[in-house]
Amino acid sequence: MSELEKTASEQAPTKPPQDMVKYLVYEDCLLELFKSCPICSSVCTVQSYTKGTFISVTQKCLYPTCLYTRQWKSQPLLGSTPAGNLHLSAAVVYTGSSFVQTKRVLNSMHLRTFSRKMHQNHVDNYILPSVLHRWRSHQTSLLQELKQGPTVTLGGDIRANIPGRCSKYGSYSMMDLNSNKVVDIQLVQSNEVGSSVHMEKEGLIRSLELLERSGVNVTSLVTDRRTWVEQLIQEQKPDIDHFYDVWRLCKAISKKVDAISKEKDCHMVKSWQKSIENHLYWSASSSSSEEETVAKWTSLLNHMQNVHIHKNPLFPKCLHPPSTHKRKWLKPATKPTYKLKKVLMNKHVLSCVKRLSPLYQTPVLKGFRSMIPRFAPKSVAFSYLEMLCRLYLAALHFNENSILTQANTAAGEDMVQDKDKKKDHASTEYVAELMNLLFNEVIHNPVPFVAELKEVAFPGLLCSQFVQSETTEAVAGHVSTFGCSDDDLTPT
Structure with a gap:
């Protein structure tokens, strides 16, 4: 049994790990507590073991008639996984942050952390499955509400992960314009449709098919000025009234x-x-x-x-x-x-x-698109599944804050503030819900959640359409910045 697994046999904490308060502790200050025996005050040997943010300390008294021994751990263990390591990885992803930047901050403080490989292991096995499960539960409730309504007016638009015609991903968002909530997001990779210019059409088709399978009767659709959208609606969905924003x-x-x-x-x-x-x-x-x-x-x-x-x-x-x-x-x-x-x-x-829409406009949908870079920056490359789950996180955040009401004073009047004040009053209850799902369910039985994630059909890598050449051929065909091969540069 490893040193880490031995500490798991201690008494379980009274609070769940996600609800415990955490502190920064300096190593010298911590080890100072174990230098003397609490029974006889004699000198003790102190051995420490670390794994990422986790540290366990073993104390042994050297006095022959005492020989007191104890072991202390800095955080609870979930099987063999330190709760703090998983909690840090989850906090980075759930808040739309970057692990590379977070690790750079922690390293500048000499704060012990774990490798990017371990973080990716947490993401693939626990965090992404929890995000997908939470989004699908949320989406199901939204679609049930839409099915009960007499009319459904949606707004659709696409966001490319990079500007121009060489985008890798295109995320098509569909929003209910009555409640201003995102009801569906379709992520399309450029090699699925031959070119990035066709991603918007494919995203719209997939979203309408999902809504139709869910029993949602779409009566109106507001989009950007696209002639092919109008043609698509007239040919395949003639019952939908199509308007321009x-x-x-x-x-x-x-x-x-x-x-x-x-x-x-x-x-x-x-x-x-x-x-x-x-x-x-x-x-x-x-x-x-x-x-x-x-x-x-x-x-x-x-x-x-x-x-x-x-x-x-x-x-x-x-x-x-x-x-x-x-x-x-x-x-x-x-x-x-x-x-x-x-x-x-x-x-x-x-x-x-x-074709202008007489009632509904899409500035709220534009606001959602402008918020996506907070969770999926265009300067960072993500895998297909991670990009998809980060888009779901953006939708969860947006939907939670789309129904906020204006605050009132004690006299019942609406509160106002200067427009220039950039204060953040956003609600993030979805993060606490994801943490509870992760620590109460996913970590104890990840199999069904991982199986749900594996059912997501995702395209192959962009480089899979090219044939990789042998190393010798690549070296032989290399051309320097001077426009000639390396052999031509050999002095005679």
Whole structure:
């Protein structure tokens, strides 16, 4: 029996390991307690054994008539695994941190820790299975709620792990726009679909298939302006009403308007930029049909020229009262008017205005996408399963904080604070739930949890599509920075 296993026979702690308070202890201060015998105060021999953050101390009294012996351990053992080692690995993953950076901090303090290999062993055998199990339980409850609702409106969007067209992963997120909760995440690897540009389509198809298998009746879908999405919905899901996100179109138009305002003799366009954005939102939200939305949108150009009577019978005149303040109205047949008409009234924009969502928008989905790098930074390479589980952690964190209500004062009034204050009031109860699942269930019987993780179908490595050459061939074909082989550089 090893020295570590001998200490496991001691009395079990009264509290579970995840609930115990931890302290930083200096080695010299700790060993000072074992130098003298607690019975006869004689000198003792002290032997220590360490494994990562764990230390056990064996004390033996040297006095012949005493020979007192005791063994002390710094943390409880779960089988042969020190609880502190597993707890540290779990805390790193559950909070979206990096083990490399955490280990660098601990090493700078000379704080004993364990290797990256041991951390990865904890992740593969205990931590990832617990995350997957917790997410699936959470997702099941969300889908059950959606099945009971009369209408289901979802918003979908993709996030690539790196910008550009060479992304390895694409995560397609589907959010319920009524509750602002993420109901599904599909992770697609580029070699599954031939190219990274096809990952969004595959992610959407997989997500809709999962919702259909779960019995969720999707009535509306709000996405980015993608013609292939509209074609896909019309051909395969004709019962779903497909809309474009207003924020996406508004952002694209605003950029072009801002560019026009920087041209010569077009500076007055800048004062209309915010009004154009507001009018787009109003046109979509106040209309009952696609034709009415277009009619209200096309009236904007007349309005900016101080013309408030329009030819379209669906919107014959502006609804605002007569303007009393002076504005820089645009003049007909001028450069600013021509430029704006080309941007605001072209066929592509009008076709997109028809498809704008009248009720639901996706800024909350954008907020979720911006939070994902906290758990899965783009600068760090993860395996498929670890990337998937970190996305699930991001969804658990987001869903827990999506229903937070505004705090009230003692008098019952809403509390407010300065917008510039960057205080973090996020709830992290899901971390405590994951810790309880890990220490109360997974560590004692990991087999069913690991089996659940192994059932996840994941693609092969990107390098598996290439044939690895022999070392001798690679060396022979090596070309230096001077554009010639190493043999050509040999002096004669």
